[in-house]
Amino acid sequence: MKTTADPLPHIVVLGAGFAGLAFAQKFPAGLARLTVVDRQNHHLFQPLLYQVAAAGLAAVDIAQPTRAILRRVPNLTVLMGDVTAIDLAGKRVQHTRGELIYDYLVLALGGLTSYFGHPEWEQFAPGLKTLDDALRIRRKVLMAYEQAEAQADEARRKELMTTVVVGGGPTGVELAGTFSELARTVLRRDFDHIDPRKARVILIEGGPRVLAAFPEDLSASAQRQLEHLGVEVRLGQHVKEIRANEVEMPTGEIIRAGNIIWAAGVGAVPLTRTLGLETDRAGRLKVLPDLSLPGHPEVFATGDLAALVDANGVTVPGVAQGAMQMGAHAARLIAAELRVRERTAPDRPAFAYHDKGNMATLGRSAAVAQIGNLHFSGYPAWLAWLGLHLVFLLGFRNKISVLVQWIYSYFTYKRGARIITGVSGEKSAGSA
Amino acid sequence: MKTTADPLPHIVVLGAGFAGLAFAQKFPAGLARLTVVDRQNHHLFQPLLYQVAAAGLAAVDIAQPTRAILRRVPNLTVLMGDVTAIDLAGKRVQHTRGELIYDYLVLALGGLTSYFGHPEWEQFAPGLKTLDDALRIRRKVLMAYEQAEAQADEARRKELMTTVVVGGGPTGVELAGTFSELARTVLRRDFDHIDPRKARVILIEGGPRVLAAFPEDLSASAQRQLEHLGVEVRLGQHVKEIRANEVEMPTGEIIRAGNIIWAAGVGAVPLTRTLGLETDRAGRLKVLPDLSLPGHPEVFATGDLAALVDANGVTVPGVAQGAMQMGAHAARLIAAELRVRERTAPDRPAFAYHDKGNMATLGRSAAVAQIGNLHFSGYPAWLAWLGLHLVFLLGFRNKISVLVQWIYSYFTYKRGARIITGVSGEKSAGSA
Numbered sequence: 001m002k003t004t005a006d007p008l009p010h011i012v013v014l015g016a017g018f019a020g021l022a023f024a025q026k027f028p029a030g031l032a033r034l035t036v037v038d039r040q041n042h043h044l045f046q047p048l049l050y051q052v053a054a055a056g057l058a059a060v061d062i063a064q065p066t067r068a069i070l071r072r073v074p075n076l077t078v079l080m081g082d083v084t085a086i087d088l089a090g091k092r093v094q095h096t097r098g099e100l101i102y103d104y105l106v107l108a109l110g111g112l113t114s115y116f117g118h119p120e121w122e123q124f125a126p127g128l129k130t131l132d133d134a135l136r137i138r139r140k141v142l143m144a145y146e147q148a149e150a151q152a153d154e155a156r157r158k159e160l161m162t163t164v165v166v167g168g169g170p171t172g173v174e175l176a177g178t179f180s181e182l183a184r185t186v187l188r189r190d191f192d193h194i195d196p197r198k199a200r201v202i203l204i205e206g207g208p209r210v211l212a213a214f215p216e217d218l219s220a221s222a223q224r225q226l227e228h229l230g231v232e233v234r235l236g237q238h239v240k241e242i243r244a245n246e247v248e249m250p251t252g253e254i255i256r257a258g259n260i261i262w263a264a265g266v267g268a269v270p271l272t273r274t275l276g277l278e279t280d281r282a283g284r285l286k287v288l289p290d291l292s293l294p295g296h297p298e299v300f301a302t303g304d305l306a307a308l309v310d311a312n313g314v315t316v317p318g319v320a321q322g323a324m325q326m327g328a329h330a331a332r333l334i335a336a337e338l339r340v341r342e343r344t345a346p347d348r349p350a351f352a353y354h355d356k357g358n359m360a361t362l363g364r365s366a367a368v369a370q371i372g373n374l375h376f377s378g379y380p381a382w383l384a385w386l387g388l389h390l391v392f393l394l395g396f397r398n399k400i401s402v403l404v405q406w407i408y409s410y411f412t413y414k415r416g417a418r419i420i421t422g423v424s425g426e427k428s429a430g431s432a
Numbered sequence: 433m434k435t436t437a438d439p440l441p442h443i444v445v446l447g448a449g450f451a452g453l454a455f456a457q458k459f460p461a462g463l464a465r466l467t468v469v470d471r472q473n474h475h476l477f478q479p480l481l482y483q484v485a486a487a488g489l490a491a492v493d494i495a496q497p498t499r500a501i502l503r504r505v506p507n508l509t510v511l512m513g514d515v516t517a518i519d520l521a522g523k524r525v526q527h528t529r530g531e532l533i534y535d536y537l538v539l540a541l542g543g544l545t546s547y548f549g550h551p552e553w554e555q556f557a558p559g560l561k562t563l564d565d566a567l568r569i570r571r572k573v574l575m576a577y578e579q580a581e582a583q584a585d586e587a588r589r590k591e592l593m594t595t596v597v598v599g600g601g602p603t604g605v606e607l608a609g610t611f612s613e614l615a616r617t618v619l620r621r622d623f624d625h626i627d628p629r630k631a632r633v634i635l636i637e638g639g640p641r642v643l644a645a646f647p648e649d650l651s652a653s654a655q656r657q658l659e660h661l662g663v664e665v666r667l668g669q670h671v672k673e674i675r676a677n678e679v680e681m682p683t684g685e686i687i688r689a690g691n692i693i694w695a696a697g698v699g700a701v702p703l704t705r706t707l708g709l710e711t712d713r714a715g716r717l718k719v720l721p722d723l724s725l726p727g728h729p730e731v732f733a734t735g736d737l738a739a740l741v742d743a744n745g746v747t748v749p750g751v752a753q754g755a756m757q758m759g760a761h762a763a764r765l766i767a768a769e770l771r772v773r774e775r776t777a778p779d780r781p782a783f784a785y786h787d788k789g790n791m792a793t794l795g796r797s798a799a800v801a802q803i804g805n806l807h808f809s810g811y812p813a814w815l816a817w818l819g820l821h822l823v824f825l826l827g828f829r830n831k832i833s834v835l836v837q838w839i840y841s842y843f844t845y846k847r848g849a850r851i852i853t854g855v856s857g858e859k860s861a862g863s864a
Contacts, residue, residue: 041574041575041578041850041851042851058490058491058493059490059491059851059853060490060848060849060850060851061490063851065622065850067622067623068622068846071621071622077624077625079581079582080575080578080581081582097579098582131851131853132853132854135853135854142473143512146512149511150511150512150513150529150530190497190499190503191499192509396840397836397837397840397846397848398848400836400840401833401836401848404829404832404836405829405833408828408829408832412829414500414829416492416829416830417492418473418500419473419474419491419492419495419497419563420472420473420474421491421563421564422564422567422854
């Protein structure tokens, strides 16, 4: 509304995930006016989302209000709204609460769970991208044990106590490990008619090993640790079909399961396909080496919706550090241009991904970590994982709260968030 | 299923609120087999529910899994299920997962928000009885400020920033105080286009004073403290009509408000009216002095669904201490009968309510408390309130977590649970 009267250029940032926040926080004050649009009122610390699903953490522990994070950034407005259309030619963004005109645009809307052309599987095998996803999975898994306790039929009981996780990437192994632990330690003594230690957790991965992005020795270690936690790991198997409480394997085998969780695919938000630009199979925008869109030097794509082989020939992975580095790169680049008041493309610096390492946690004292040429497993990797995630989690209150929960769970073998909410809401929404 | 083979008598407890839990915990081991049925998987600490609604606490902080609480009680089964019918003559209870046959029955299902014959008001003015209610109110209140920020129309903006609380009992004053504080301190610096300090919170009470159950000087003090926090208190006014975002007063005045919250009435669960027994206007069962139902010495009604003038002529109030005392009374009485193996009615001891005092908190350093003849206000009452609620909150983890949140909020003027969840769920459920 105030665009024409305002002398400062206007940068619109779509999304307040890792990429969008990094941009807003790295962009030097005074050079432009920023508007950050997000459909949620909070930044979500996705790496801990699986712990909310597994009843270890409260939803609010891993989220931080976007307004609170960016409160001290001058010339910045936060808007809560859904982006509905982007007009690249007219430099306009439509969202549910109005329209924005930009001089620069930073796309950082992230990804969605992708079902590889089987959208109908979503209703039977939810994914894990948002807090609501996590709370839905928590509810379903905890409810399955409650239903099993009151169930006289042995086959149905077994089915309710079986969880299938599809996809052996970081999210998949973390979910499988923590659900196995939930049954074997946390719920162990709570029921009269069922023995939660008999619960089955099956992890299905299409490739030849879990954690394909990790070195081979760590993949093997992760698999051993998962099996030690009671997870059945099935490699080299793609699921053929998913129906209600049923996974069909290529061999024709049918696995009946009270819970099926999809952790096999992430795609960019559908909006990327509406721009008339080239995308990869997952819908990610193919960006130029500087992260800008071909033909639109004023538009940058960052994080999970950008596809890029970087200056060193590395395919930038869809992880938090990649998104943060991309956001920071775009911020530096736009700031440099605004300082000299001219567009420097095509001579802009190319983005180069700096891999700081990789970690995944599997359960209590169980993890794998790779930092440069160093490979860790088990307890040391787990400690490193805990420390790093506490450091990167935003918000002092959240850090303290998560630390308290972790210490509590470590010593008591309990989980503090074993609370089922939203049952009536689910009902009225028409699902089970 | 095992009823006939089991030599121990079977006591069925319906509800795991304060009354039901007190019964299960006070009942001596070895005298009977207990089954506790509740529609939730958790016991809810209702006195802190308003802080979840006001984004101060996480939902899981004030709830504790019923199974975890009662894990160590021998001969006790917990079932999660909705009670659908009670057959007093046949001594049977139907619930969503099966049927139970009892020797003794303890009704402790609690209450519901009551709209005094205006059930259509519920959709416009939600009540606060469950965690889902609290999360819904939190979402709506936080969303109203987000919408106001993006709203160009001044009148609509004012409306969004107005909250009406109907009912001046403890829940009503606590909600009004905390919502006024939320706007004036917590959200104050977070928006560009609106000034949350201009938010209006209006408390409407039909009677001549707030907190009618308290001594008059404390009612007056509570009102002063509320007004100091910025709440507009309107006494002696019943609302005439509630519509979407609109409250009509008897004078014809229309108050437009983005949020209307109903804290004016509690009634017993509707099941009480299906038993063919006498109930009061709120649906509470009129019990005999020993808490049993007329003609059914094996059935006891406790907590919010029982109406009783006790042995000292005191109407037992619908508060946690009343419910806990009733549960404990029924436990002692049944245990005594089982020990002598005969029914002692009509010579059973009558229930006598022991009033340990009353407190309500209004905001930061603002509260009223009455213990015997001692009346406190302000800071000392607030400290007493904090301490007592921490002591009575169940679960070590919850105590620590709540204490951390309170200390954090006290020093930072922030609230850790300012996270909006369930927006998509709301949409698909067809509401705003």
